[in-house]
Amino acid sequence: MHYGVTIRCLTSADLREVDQLRAELGWNQTISDWRRLLALAPEGCFAAERNGKIAGTCTSVCFGDELAWIGMMMVHPASRRQGIGGRLLRSCIESLRRRGLKCIKLDATPMGLPVYTHIGFLPECTLTRWEHQGLLPDAEPSSSVQTLSEKHWPGVLALDSQTMGISRAFLLQSLAATSLLALVYVSEGSILGFGMLRSGARANYLGPVVALPGIGEMLVRVLLSRNDDRLTFWDVLDLNEPASALARQLGFTPARPLTRMYLDTNTVPTNCEKYWATADPATG
Ligand SMILES: CC(C)(COP(=O)(O)OP(=O)(O)OC[C@H]1O[C@@H](n2cnc3c(N)ncnc32)[C@H](O)[C@@H]1OP(=O)(O)O)[C@@H](O)C(=O)NCCC(=O)NCCS
Numbered sequence: 013m014h015y016g017v018t019i020r021c022l023t024s025a026d027l028r029e030v031d032q033l034r035a036e037l038g039w040n041q042t043i044s045d046w047r048r049l050l051a052l053a054p055e056g057c058f059a060a061e062r063n064g065k066i067a068g069t070c071t072s073v074c075f076g077d078e079l080a081w082i083g084m085m086m087v088h089p090a091s092r093r094q095g096i097g098g099r100l101l102r103s104c105i106e107s108l109r110r111r112g113l114k115c116i117k118l119d120a121t122p123m124g125l126p127v128y129t130h131i132g133f134l135p136e137c138t139l140t141r142w143e144h145q146g147l148l149p150d151a152e153p154s155s156s157v158q159t160l161s162e163k164h165w166p167g168v169l170a171l172d173s174q175t176m177g178i179s180r181a182f183l184l185q186s187l188a189a190t191s192l193l194a195l196v197y198v199s200e201g202s203i204l205g206f207g208m209l210r211s212g213a214r215a216n217y218l219g220p221v222v223a224l225p226g227i228g229e230m231l232v233r234v235l236l237s238r239n240d241d242r243l244t245f246w247d248v249l250d251l252n253e254p255a256s257a258l259a260r261q262l263g264f265t266p267a268r269p270l271t272r273m274y275l276d277t278n279t280v281p282t283n284c285e286k287y288w289a290t291a292d293p294a295t296g
Contacts, residue, residue, distance in 0.1 A: 016062050017062045019060055019061075019100060020058065021055065026059055027043055029065075030046065030059065031043050031046060033068075034046075034086065035213065038214065040215055041213060041294065042212060045212075052182060053071070053074060055107060056072035056073065056108065058103045060091075062091065066088075068086055068087035068088060068096045068097060068100055069086050070085045070086075070101055070103070071083050071294060073183070077111075078114055078115060078177070078178050078279065079279075080108045081117055082104050083292070085118075085124055098130065098131065102131070115275075116275040116276070117136070117274045117280075117296060118273055119293040120133070120270060120273050121268070132275060134273060134275075135272070137251055137272050139248060139249050139270040139271075139272060139290065140248055140250055140259075141246070142265065143243060143244065143245050143267040144243070144246075145242075151230070156197050157196070157197055158195065160206060164196045165185070167202060168196060171222060172184060175222050175283050176280070177280045177281075180291075183291065187210065191208040191209060192209045192216065194207070194208045194209075197223060197227045205221070206220075206221070207220070207232065207289065208220060209235045214243065215243035216242050216243070216245070218236065218244060219290050220289055220291035221235070224286060231288070232246075232258060246259060247293065249284040251284035252284045255289070270293060
């Protein structure tokens, strides 16, 4: 079925070609997102190659030994249902198991769902991608909301690892460096929330936002009030009902469902209450 298809590691020389495939599928990642994935896990990103052309990709990133996240699972429309997606996925899983990763997760599109279910992934929870076009309302100014700077990082990373159960230092610092806007909520010297707004290929992207309930709402409102009028995506965990309600109240509309899935054991459960906006489907 998959005659002449080789699975190999993705390299920086492939990025222009794989980003073309990404653009054809209408996904929102940019070349710098691909570069970040490669920098995070050069040995965990795979390409399927046929006749010198890339037919599909699959990436994975590891957060310590605890959690790995699979993403950018794409197969060219002309090469689908030939087992290529399954082979890419198995290559990722094998490389993660060799490294002793305990928990493997991903955010599945409806098209990805049967492929992952076939391999044994189970659903953890659902998300909705919300979208909005145009300017959003002004937010009440607050001296507690500040631009994220060097001095805030210890507090940001502590809040993030308490919330997520893993360390995402490299990912967060890399995302902040390329964000349109990165904010923190500071109270009596403690960081109680942080959030970012980024520029994607098709739309601005709100996330990640990690914050205590209530503070998350304020951070989202401030971030969006400083947004331009470009299309904006926001991936919300459906169990975070205040976030979904805020999306609706601000005039966002549901664009597509996603299913968060895990393989084997869910040793790092998602903290829906404090996770107001996810970082990217490719990194969770
Ligand atoms: C999802 C995607 C990567 C699957 O790639 P693929 O190479 O077609 O997948 P495979 O041929 O390896 O399929 C493996 C198994 O998954 C299941 N499957 C795959 N696509 C399916 C579909 N459209 N409907 C039902 N089952 C499907 C089947 O059980 C299949 O095995 P079979 O063909 O022997 O029955 C591809 O459809 C794609 O790129 N879609 C658009 C991007 C996307 O949504 N990616 C998922 C991101 S989470």
